[in-house]
Amino acid sequence: MTFRRRLVQAAVALAKPAAASRGSVATTAAAIQHATNSAACTGLPRAQFPWAKVSLGFAAAGLMTVAEPPSAGCTSTAVKADGQAAAPPLPAVKPQDGSVSHKVVFVLGGPGSGKGTQSARLVEEFGLVHLSAGDLLRAHMKSGSPEGQMVADMIKDGKIVPSHVTISLLQQAMDNSGKHKFLIDGFPRNEENRSSFESQTGIQPELVLFFDCPEEVMERRLLGRNEGRTDDNMETIRKRFKVFIESSLPVIQHYEALGKVARINADRSADDIYKEVRRLVVEL
Numbered sequence: 128m129t130f131r132r133r134l135v136q137a138a139v140a141l142a143k144p145a146a147a148s149r150g151s152v153a154t155t156a157a158a159i160q161h162a163t164n165s166a167a168c169t170g171l172p173r174a175q176f177p178w179a180k181v182s183l184g185f186a187a188a189g190l191m192t193v194a195e196p197p198s199a200g201c202t203s204t205a206v207k208a209d210g211q212a213a214a215p216p217l218p219a220v221k222p223q224d225g226s227v228s229h230k231v232v233f234v235l236g237g238p239g240s241g242k243g244t245q246s247a248r249l250v251e252e253f254g255l256v257h258l259s260a261g262d263l264l265r266a267h268m269k270s271g272s273p274e275g276q277m278v279a280d281m282i283k284d285g286k287i288v289p290s291h292v293t294i295s296l297l298q299q300a301m302d303n304s305g306k307h308k309f310l311i312d313g314f315p316r317n318e319e320n321r322s323s324f325e326s327q328t329g330i331q332p333e334l335v336l337f338f339d340c341p342e343e344v345m346e347r348r349l350l351g352r353n354e355g356r357t358d359d360n361m362e363t364i365r366k367r368f369k370v371f372i373e374s375s376l377p378v379i380q381h382y383e384a385l386g387k388v389a390r391i392n393a394d395r396s397a398d399d400i401y402k403e404v405r406r407l408v409v410e411l
């Protein structure tokens with residue numbers, strides 16, 4: 128089969144509505160325009176991503192230079208021996224101060240969709256720094272500070288913590304890591320998260336992994352997670368699903384419009400999902 132034909136097939140597959148299952152967030156997410164943008168997110172025509180590698184703080188201050196504009200279209204996409212499309216070279220973005228640029232992948236999806244599970248595997252294979260917004264917030268709530276107590280109350284109630292708290296935790300963790308490739312899991316969760324992060328750090332994600340999973344599957348997984356979390360109970364789970372649909376899906380739609388979202392059917396075995404996920408990340 129020709130590469131062009133494989134590309135067309137991938138685009139057609141992604142254009143199909145997500146899981147047809149009852150109660151799936153995919154049903155709500157159907158508003159997301161899979162057909163128009165998803166072809167850019169299969170890991171094949173990565174050239175369509177508006178790449179933006181930026182240095183924390185420096186882009187916002189206008190201290191970046193883009194050596195070449197991102198290439199458009201798929202014409203330069205090569206095919207590797209294993210049949211996967213090899214991504215074209217990234218446009219060079221050079222911070223003027225010589226600092227290393229940051230690459231960020233956001234991992235999004237409903238509660239229990241498997242973000243943490245897949246992130247852990249990616250970290251193991253690719254050595255990215257995994258930053259889980261939820262884990263950082265849970266650690267913060269144990270600090271005993273008034274802000275920590277506020278975080279604890281909000282998480283127990285299924286609410287999204289104000290952005291300034293989460294972003295400061297993320298930024299600290301990024302700075303402390305000394306690394307420059309990050310997998311940020313569970314963030315941004317609403318428009319405030321997204322716009323504040325972008326304006327404060329100047330970072331645009333290279334890729335957004337969206338784990339799309341039916342609610343009944345997520346519910347079953349959360350109730351079986353058994354990590355002693357204050358929010359893994361039926362009452363809070365219902366609130367979290369509502370928050371996901373009302374606040375988090377619009378963020379995914381935003382990135383979808385930018386051609387950055389790879390929608391992944393998360394109602395499969397963790398192994399099957401990972402096979403797809405790793406192909407998307409392998410070229411980053």
Ligand SMILES: Nc1ncnc2c1ncn2[C@@H]1O[C@H](COP(=O)(O)OP(=O)(O)O)[C@@H](O)[C@H]1O
Nearest residue numbers: 238239240241242243244348351352395396397
């Ligand atoms: N593909 C999968 N199939 C079955 N169970 C899964 C799968 N992925 C994750 N799980 C389990 O579901 C629960 C929620 O997964 P997790 O990765 O913590 O989700 P999230 O980070 O999106 O909340 C965990 O107990 C995990 O072991």
Ligand SMILES: Nc1ccn([C@H]2C[C@H](O)[C@@H](COP(=O)(O)OP(=O)(O)O)O2)c(=O)n1
Nearest residue numbers: 237238239260261262286287288313314316
């Ligand atoms: N960007 C974020 C991420 C998580 N939180 C809070 C609110 C979420 O319900 C909890 C748990 O998030 P986490 O990503 O760890 O777990 P789930 O995806 O909900 O299973 O943390 C937040 O306020 N802001």
